[in-house]
Amino acid sequence: MNAQPQGATVRVFIALAPPDEAKDELARELRPAYEAYPAMRWNRIEDWHITLAFLGELPVAAVPLLRPPLQEIAATRRPLELALRGGGHFDERVLWTGVDGDLAGLHLLADDVRATVRSCGIPFEGRPLRPHLTLARARRGDTVSAVEAAAGLAGFAGRSWSAGRLHLVGSNTGRGPGPIHYRDIVAWPFTGTDVTPRAAFPGAG
Numbered sequence: 001m002n003a004q005p006q007g008a009t010v011r012v013f014i015a016l017a018p019p020d021e022a023k024d025e026l027a028r029e030l031r032p033a034y035e036a037y038p039a040m041r042w043n044r045i046e047d048w049h050i051t052l053a054f055l056g057e058l059p060v061a062a063v064p065l066l067r068p069p070l071q072e073i074a075a076t077r078r079p080l081e082l083a084l085r086g087g088g089h090f091d092e093r094v095l096w097t098g099v100d101g102d103l104a105g106l107h108l109l110a111d112d113v114r115a116t117v118r119s120c121g122i123p124f125e126g127r128p129l130r131p132h133l134t135l136a137r138a139r140r141g142d143t144v145s146a147v148e149a150a151a152g153l154a155g156f157a158g159r160s161w162s163a164g165r166l167h168l169v170g171s172n173t174g175r176g177p178g179p180i181h182y183r184d185i186v187a188w189p190f191t192g193t194d195v196t197p198r199a200a201f202p203g204a205g
Contacts, residue, residue, distance in 0.1 A: 074188035087153025099131035
């Protein structure tokens, strides 16, 4: 393996990912939008995810610190039953679909993940969780496409699915002019039954 250059960083987040069946279902629902708004920057289906904690650019050496505690979270949590629902936009530019199902469990999991990040000494000032899956971004100056595409998703009600793995995700290492692609650094199955926050990090939030 080639040594990482000194000062190397990687863009990291912790997430859940819908199964292929749920992604295929949403992709079929999006076909009219794909055709109507080809100039939007559509995320690859392979990169669709529900972010629990976005950590931004981290030193490559910091990433291994996250592995043991995140693995412990997965080992003590049960899978979450979720579904993709409807559509919306942020600031008339970012198109997303919403998340339904066990939202209480999702918020507890995100709280636990964020506390773990802080316990590893990694600064994290996350915004309140708004469960969603980002689909596309409109070009600068385009305030119509994302709004109209969101309206087209208003009636979408996807099937229920089980989020069975916790994903530690990193950006591609080749930073070219194109979109950033992501890959799993590692993913752990949820194998426990606990649905309450762990007490390992008192006072963390």
